[in-house]
Amino acid sequence: MNRLCTLTAPKGRPREFDLDEALAGALRVFWRNGYEGASMAELTAEMGITKPSLYAAFGNKEALFHKALDLYEREKLAYMTSALEAPTARAVAERLLRGALQMQMSTCDPKGCLSVISSVACSAEAEPIKAEVAKRRASSEAALMKRFDEAKAAGEFPDGLESHALMRYLFAIMQGLSIQAGSGATCTELNQLVETSLSVWPTK
Amino acid sequence: MNRLCTLTAPKGRPREFDLDEALAGALRVFWRNGYEGASMAELTAEMGITKPSLYAAFGNKEALFHKALDLYEREKLAYMTSALEAPTARAVAERLLRGALQMQMSTCDPKGCLSVISSVACSAEAEPIKAEVAKRRASSEAALMKRFDEAKAAGEFPDGLESHALMRYLFAIMQGLSIQAGSGATCTELNQLVETSLSVWPTK
DNA sequence: GCCTATTCATACCGTTCGGTATATAGGGTA
DNA sequence: TACCCTATATACCGAACGGTATGAATAGGC
Numbered sequence: 001m002n003r004l005c006t007l008t009a010p011k012g013r014p015r016e017f018d019l020d021e022a023l024a025g026a027l028r029v030f031w032r033n034g035y036e037g038a039s040m041a042e043l044t045a046e047m048g049i050t051k052p053s054l055y056a057a058f059g060n061k062e063a064l065f066h067k068a069l070d071l072y073e074r075e076k077l078a079y080m081t082s083a084l085e086a087p088t089a090r091a092v093a094e095r096l097l098r099g100a101l102q103m104q105m106s107t108c109d110p111k112g113c114l115s116v117i118s119s120v121a122c123s124a125e126a127e128p129i130k131a132e133v134a135k136r137r138a139s140s141e142a143a144l145m146k147r148f149d150e151a152k153a154a155g156e157f158p159d160g161l162e163s164h165a166l167m168r169y170l171f172a173i174m175q176g177l178s179i180q181a182g183s184g185a186t187c188t189e190l191n192q193l194v195e196t197s198l199s200v201w202p203t204k
Numbered sequence: 205m206n207r208l209c210t211l212t213a214p215k216g217r218p219r220e221f222d223l224d225e226a227l228a229g230a231l232r233v234f235w236r237n238g239y240e241g242a243s244m245a246e247l248t249a250e251m252g253i254t255k256p257s258l259y260a261a262f263g264n265k266e267a268l269f270h271k272a273l274d275l276y277e278r279e280k281l282a283y284m285t286s287a288l289e290a291p292t293a294r295a296v297a298e299r300l301l302r303g304a305l306q307m308q309m310s311t312c313d314p315k316g317c318l319s320v321i322s323s324v325a326c327s328a329e330a331e332p333i334k335a336e337v338a339k340r341r342a343s344s345e346a347a348l349m350k351r352f353d354e355a356k357a358a359g360e361f362p363d364g365l366e367s368h369a370l371m372r373y374l375f376a377i378m379q380g381l382s383i384q385a386g387s388g389a390t391c392t393e394l395n396q397l398v399e400t401s402l403s404v405w406p407t408k
Numbered sequence: 409g410c411c412t413a414t415t416c417a418t419a420c421c422g423t424t425c426g427g428t429a430t431a432t433a434g435g436g437t438a
Numbered sequence: 439t440a441c442c443c444t445a446t447a448t449a450c451c452g453a454a455c456g457g458t459a460t461g462a463a464t465a466g467g468c
Contacts, residue, residue, distance in 0.1 A: 219415060254418085256416070
């Protein structure tokens with residue numbers, strides 16, 4: 001009895017769409033419109049499936065959003081974790097800013113940052129969404145602060161400059177970058193923003 | 205015939221609510237939830253009037269939003285125009301950052317910036333809202349750039365630093381400030397952000 | 409007192425929202 | 439072939455959406 005294929009051959013009728021492709025479509029819609037601005041009609045249209053298929057495969061709208069957020073962090077925010085490996089705090093900041101810039105200059109993806117959009121665009125009923133995004137952001141902030149703590153211990157910062165404050169400052173610039181990118185700023189303008197931020201970066 | 209009161213005594217039944225108070229209520233709702241997140245039910249509840257009264261007095265939801273945006277700029281963003289009168293570019297930046305900080309520390313107003321919220325939180329049908337906010341922001345940007353042009357002409361900037369780039373950089377920090385304020389950052393953290401930004405402000 | 413003009417409160421309009429019941433189609437297993 | 443399990447497509451659900459028709463209430467002008 002051949003059992004080699006048991007994992008790849010489930011029992012019933014096989015689904016006719018690709019899970020990853022559908023999720024990528026959902027991500028695009030959430031990215032363009034935010035959680036509440038994304039309607040099931042637009043989601044199913046972009047994903048190329050019907051509503052029952054969506055609910056069977058992903059649960060509901062909120063669960064779909066979580067999975068899309070996972071995909072976003074995994075594919076689009078990968079530069080954030082790799083940037084932490086840079087040798088100095090300034091190099092980390094440079095990688096983060098240039099990574100964010102490069103992402104915003106992509107011609108195929110929506111503009112702005114999904115995390116920023118989702119943490120802002122919500123009425124009272126979308127409070128859980130806001131909380132989830134805040135949780136993930138806190139994790140990113142903690143990672144960057146840990147890296148800046150090391151830099152401070154290595155004597156990279158001017159006196160009186162706390163790693164916590166510098167982390168918050170850098171995140172603010174990146175959030176401003178995504179806001180401006182979503183508001184129609186040109187690549188040249190965004191590049192100016194990054195270069196200016198790097199030119200004033202504090203050194204000892 | 206006494207005509208002194210003709211302006212204050214219109215013909216029909218007098219309205220039973222105060223226009224400014226109602227508009228202030230609408231502003232709070234839009235500020236908390238964004239344009240699309242603000243439902244007519246929540247608006248009328250906070251304004252203390254019924255839907256027909258709202259439509260008679262303000263037109264429709266979009267016109268109400270425009271009037272609320274006017275009120276917001278007039279009352280909450282007044283510090284932005286007065287900040288331009290500061291003697292140096294650094295003093296302008298300091299007034300802007302401290303003004304934004306003070307506004308975010310208000311305990312009675314919602315957190316975050318209405319302009320940022322409105323420029324981000326919108327699906328396809330709210331495109332006109334986004335465009336209107338972008339128009340107003342462009343006007344603020346132009347005013348700050350004009351002021352920085354004067355500062356550059358006065359020799360306040362390091363070589364190679366364009367007023368356009370510095371304006372964009374300062375706006376990014378303020379936008380990041382409002383994002384973080386809306387995401388639950390404490391007053392201490394926001395103050396750290398402002399102080400750090402000022403400590404790295406470029407001088408010649 | 410009567411007419412006109414405006415506001416108020418209620419109830420309703422058609423549409424869209426997120427989510428589902430139901431019936432059919434299609435593949436593995438026996 | 440018969441059976442089981444899952445995915446598909448259609449049609450539908452109650453609720454909430456932005457916006458209005460309608461009639462009663464309240465003021466000024468004559």
